[in-house]
Amino acid sequence: MGKLRKQLSGKTGPSPKIMATADLERNAAADLGRQNFSRAKEWLKELCKRDRERYLPQLIACYEGLAAQMSAQGRHHEARVVREQIRQIAGEREPARETAAPKEETGGGDVFAAAAAAVLTKWGGSGGPAASGNVTPAEDGAGPPRPAGDAARPRDEADADALVIAFTEIPRFRETFPEAHRECLAVQQALSLVSAGDFDAALREAKTIRRQSVFAPWRLFITGLCAFYTHHDDRAREAFSRIPGNSLTFRASRPYLFILETERPEGPRPGAKESLLVNACRILRHPELDHVLPRAEFLWQTGRPVDSCRHVFRSAKHLFEADGPLGNTLARFYLHAALLMAGDTADLYLQKIAGFVGGQGFRSGDIHLARIRALGTPRDPVHYRNYLQKWEEYRQRREALLGRDDRISALVSSHMGDFLFSLWQDTNGNRFPIRSPRGRQSLYYSLALAKYRESLDLYPGDRDVHLKILELYDQAGATSERNKKLDEITRLFPDDRDVLVKNGSLCIKRKAFLKGIGYLKRALILNPLEGRVREYLILGCISAALQSVSRGNNLRYREFMQDAMEAGEPGLHNMNLCHPYILLRWAAMEWITGQEERGDELYRDALDRGDNNIRLVYFTYLIISIYGTPPLRPFNFLEKQVKEIFKTPSPSVAAAITEIMYYVRQIDPRHPRLRREFDRLKTFAMKAVTLPCTVEEAKSIVSYAYAQPRKEWGLIKAYTDKILRSDPRHPWFLYFRLLHSRRGELLYAPRPQDLAALEEILALAVERHDRFLVEKLNKIIVNMKKTLAPAEEDDDPDDCTDLGDRKFRKIMEEIEAIINMEASGRRGRRAGKRLEKKLREANQDDRQAHLFDEF
Amino acid sequence: MDPYDVLGLPRDADDETIRKRYLEQVRRFSPDAAPEEFQRIRKAYEQIKDEGARRRHELFDHTMPGETPFGAFLAYIRCCEGRRPPSQEELKEYLRKCLKN
Numbered sequence: 018m019g020k021l022r023k024q025l026s027g028k029t030g031p032s033p034k035i036m037a038t039a040d041l042e043r044n045a046a047a048d049l050g051r052q053n054f055s056r057a058k059e060w061l062k063e064l065c066k067r068d069r070e071r072y073l074p075q076l077i078a079c080y081e082g083l084a085a086q087m088s089a090q091g092r093h094h095e096a097r098v099v100r101e102q103i104r105q106i107a108g109e110r111e112p113a114r115e116t117a118a119p120k121e122e123t124g125g126g127d128v129f130a131a132a133a134a135a136v137l138t139k140w141g142g143s144g145g146p147a148a149s150g151n152v153t154p155a156e157d158g159a160g161p162p163r164p165a166g167d168a169a170r171p172r173d174e175a176d177a178d179a180l181v182i183a184f185t186e187i188p189r190f191r192e193t194f195p196e197a198h199r200e201c202l203a204v205q206q207a208l209s210l211v212s213a214g215d216f217d218a219a220l221r222e223a224k225t226i227r228r229q230s231v232f233a234p235w236r237l238f239i240t241g242l243c244a245f246y247t248h249h250d251d252r253a254r255e256a257f258s259r260i261p262g263n264s265l266t267f268r269a270s271r272p273y274l275f276i277l278e279t280e281r282p283e284g285p286r287p288g289a290k291e292s293l294l295v296n297a298c299r300i301l302r303h304p305e306l307d308h309v310l311p312r313a314e315f316l317w318q319t320g321r322p323v324d325s326c327r328h329v330f331r332s333a334k335h336l337f338e339a340d341g342p343l344g345n346t347l348a349r350f351y352l353h354a355a356l357l358m359a360g361d362t363a364d365l366y367l368q369k370i371a372g373f374v375g376g377q378g379f380r381s382g383d384i385h386l387a388r389i390r391a392l393g394t395p396r397d398p399v400h401y402r403n404y405l406q407k408w409e410e411y412r413q414r415r416e417a418l419l420g421r422d423d424r425i426s427a428l429v430s431s432h433m434g435d436f437l438f439s440l441w442q443d444t445n446g447n448r449f450p451i452r453s454p455r456g457r458q459s460l461y462y463s464l465a466l467a468k469y470r471e472s473l474d475l476y477p478g479d480r481d482v483h484l485k486i487l488e489l490y491d492q493a494g495a496t497s498e499r500n501k502k503l504d505e506i507t508r509l510f511p512d513d514r515d516v517l518v519k520n521g522s523l524c525i526k527r528k529a530f531l532k533g534i535g536y537l538k539r540a541l542i543l544n545p546l547e548g549r550v551r552e553y554l555i556l557g558c559i560s561a562a563l564q565s566v567s568r569g570n571n572l573r574y575r576e577f578m579q580d581a582m583e584a585g586e587p588g589l590h591n592m593n594l595c596h597p598y599i600l601l602r603w604a605a606m607e608w609i610t611g612q613e614e615r616g617d618e619l620y621r622d623a624l625d626r627g628d629n630n631i632r633l634v635y636f637t638y639l640i641i642s643i644y645g646t647p648p649l650r651p652f653n654f655l656e657k658q659v660k661e662i663f664k665t666p667s668p669s670v671a672a673a674i675t676e677i678m679y680y681v682r683q684i685d686p687r688h689p690r691l692r693r694e695f696d697r698l699k700t701f702a703m704k705a706v707t708l709p710c711t712v713e714e715a716k717s718i719v720s721y722a723y724a725q726p727r728k729e730w731g732l733i734k735a736y737t738d739k740i741l742r743s744d745p746r747h748p749w750f751l752y753f754r755l756l757h758s759r760r761g762e763l764l765y766a767p768r769p770q771d772l773a774a775l776e777e778i779l780a781l782a783v784e785r786h787d788r789f790l791v792e793k794l795n796k797i798i799v800n801m802k803k804t805l806a807p808a809e810e811d812d813d814p815d816d817c818t819d820l821g822d823r824k825f826r827k828i829m830e831e832i833e834a835i836i837n838m839e840a841s842g843r844r845g846r847r848a849g850k851r852l853e854k855k856l857r858e859a860n861q862d863d864r865q866a867h868l869f870d871e872f
Numbered sequence: 873m874d875p876y877d878v879l880g881l882p883r884d885a886d887d888e889t890i891r892k893r894y895l896e897q898v899r900r901f902s903p904d905a906a907p908e909e910f911q912r913i914r915k916a917y918e919q920i921k922d923e924g925a926r927r928r929h930e931l932f933d934h935t936m937p938g939e940t941p942f943g944a945f946l947a948y949i950r951c952c953e954g955r956r957p958p959s960q961e962e963l964k965e966y967l968r969k970c971l972k973n
Binding site for chain 1: 943947957958
């Protein structure tokens with residue numbers, strides 16, 4: 018018994034002798050498909066014993082394939098033995114054809130061509146699938162199409178695979194099975210078109226293959242390839258996933274499918290088998306990485322990042338030596354990973370990888386390492402010196418390796434300035450336990466300023482750094498320095514729009530109206546479509562006009578209002594920008610300064626320009642009260658008109674009035690008239706609740722009622738119920754009903770059932786595409802989950818659970834920082850005494866804290 | 873996300889290439905049709921639009937090109953090389969290897 022037969026009958030499965038005929042046929046077909054002729058012949062021999070007449074041609078074909086395979090591998094002696102066996106099996110009748118056929122057909126030597134010839138012989142022996150062109154779909158509808166009368170051979174797609182990958186013209190194929198031959202050629206042609214990048218032509222060629230054909234999996238494979246290379250990922254995914262299993266095309270499509278799944282932004286990542294990764298590297302045309310990335314991926318996934326990094330840097334040295342984009346991407350991956358690790362772990366990781374990342378081969382490795390170390394240093398007052406030190410080290414390392422680069426140095430300095438500025442902002446007003454706030458603040462302030470100046474010395478044209486210094490002066494209240502800087506920036510960047518807007522708004526804030534308006538006008542000329550600048554300019558003009566009104570300077574305020582009109586635009590949609598509202602403000606100013614006729618004229622003009630007199634009248638009525646003491650006649654006239662408006666309750670009028678009140682409240686939130694007006698609006702809106710109203714109108718009223726310091730729950734409930742009666746699933750009103758039911762406690766003392774209710778409302782908001790509500794609810798839900806989550810118990814007895822211990826540890830860290838800072842010894846003794854005092858104070862604070870805990 | 877990945881550019885792209893690619897992407901994802909995608913592209917462009925911005929990005933960038941080494945490799949393919957079909961010989965070789973496996 019041969020070795021193979023022993024294996025077949027022993028270790029790997031039952032003996033062919035005791036196997037069912039159907040199983041033997043299936044195994045034989047599978048092995049023939051894989052060109053595993055040695056094993057196939059064992060199955061076929063047993064079949065021959067059972068039905069010599071039927072299976073002999075297949076056995077002979079199998080021997081042919083084996084002989085051709087051996088010849089191709091240079092095993093000529095063995096091939097001769099096999100051919101002798103063929104003669105013995107078949108007798109002396111047809112020795113010449115049997116042995117010569119594959120060689121003649123294929124030109125000899127090619128194992129794949131020999132396999133194709135064997136398939137043809139097999140088909141010829143039992144009435145092949147395409148002999149008549151008859152094929153039927155698979156019985157279960159899910160698998161590949163099957164040839165008619167297929168009971169004896171269910172794996173014909175393997176035959177088709179063998180014919181395709183032979184990539185050889187076999188004359189007998191064309192003559193005997195013309196239809197199958199045409200489809201096989203179409204597959205081969207389509208594959209070469211894919212290689213040439215002509216995907217449309219490849220698809221056209223693939224479409225000529227019938228869906229019921231044995232080549233149908235190739236049609237799907239080619240469709241998938243074309244979709245993959247043209248970035249139609251969904252289409253590619255669909256085509257590849259429809260390829261039936263255990264075929265060549267199925268195996269060939271798996272790496273493509275793996276890449277598509279890995280690149281999918283959502284959903285779980287597929288498991289990475291080594292063979293898949295190897296093939297993925299090859300199809301992405303990087304065979305040099307097929308022994309690097311699979312191992313690196315495995316090490317990374319099994320929690321060995323250092324080993325993974327070492328493997329990549331050692332196995333693919335050439336990538337890093339060349340300093341090309343692929344090497345940089347991989348280096349970036351391994352270095353940036355440190356920033357996602359916890360402090361100590363990151364330090365250890367960087368320390369371990371430094372040996373090979375920062376080696377001589379990877380020129381920029383050292384620089385990257387220094388940068389990651391700087392980025393990974395905590396940005397807090399305790400470590401601030403360390404943070405600055407790390408950035409200095411980065412700068413020096415870079416200069417040493419790549420030479421001086423003032424732009425990068427300037428950026429580093431300005432970054433250090435930003436950090437110190439943020440520390441200054443944090444300590445501004447905060448009580449600091451060790452040093453006096455003022456001392457620490459002034460230290461940060463002067464250091465930030467020094468770093469910004471250093472940055473400007475290196476690169477004077479950095480506009481952002483100038484603006485940051487301006488902001489620092491502004492926040493520190495250094496008015497004189499700020500104004501000087503403002504003038505300097507304007508000189509340096511006369512045509513920079515952002516600088517002009519910044520200067521303009523700062524000038525208006527400090528009541529230098531003429532200067533500010535000038536800057537804003539220049540900014541507007543540079544970008545006439547910028548609505549924000551236009552609004553700044555109009556508001557600047559109105560503020561300047563109001564100042565002139567208060568000084569009784571009639572001519573000046575008219576000039577300013579004229580400027581505002583020129584910058585404004587028609588319509589009623591924006592109360593800052595639109596002409597009718599500007600004119601009404603102007604009319605109010607004229608009335609206040611006693612120019613009643615001029616005021617009346619402007620008022621009429623404004624009403625003529627707008628088509629909603631209710632909004633305009635009510636706006637004038639409120640704005641005149643805010644701007645000054647209104648004269649009797651126009652005020653009485655306006656009051657009369659407003660009374661008329663309030664006579665007929667209507668939700669649309671109530672909604673318009675809420676919008677105007679909301680706007681005017683931003684100008685003077687504490688004005689007594691607004692409170693009185695809101696009471697009047699409340700009565701009016703409650704009367705109108707029974708009348709028909711739109712969702713938008715109800716939203717305006719409910720929002721305004723909720724925005725009041727003392728929320729008007731009655732009004733909120735009335736309009737919420739009104740809308741929910743007609744639309745019970747409206748998420749916005751359901752949210753307000755929930756707020757009403759919990760009377761504002763929802764956000765401060767939530768209950769688990771509130772969370773469930775909010776999640777239901779969120780689902781409805783998603784369904785209705787209410788983006789603003791979805792964002793709002795998401796934020797609330799996240800906060801609520803944090804509040805509802807049980808407090809984590811610290812079970813480490815050594816850790817400081819006590820507030821006093823924690824404070825003590827913090828103080829000790831501070832002491833270390835101070836000791837480092839005061840190492841010069843200038844104020845050492847005095848500082849020590851101060852420390853003792855601070856510690857005593859801190860202990861007193863602890864006692865107070867405990868009292869509060871008990872309370 | 874790394875701005876070079878978002879715009880599909882190599883890391884040594886110059887101002888003109890970046891601008892051209894940005895305009896191409898904006899035409900493909902207009903603010904009306906795909907507002908979120910547009911915002912992503914806009915943000916990416918702002919990060920690398922000129923020399924200063926690119927230097928700033930070089931210094932302070934801390935984005936991961938992928939979640940795993942292979943993910944980083946795919947990100948590189950996406951932004952730098954793109955998906956290139958294999959040559960006829962490579963494809964033949966690949967299919968035959970798949971058969972043997």
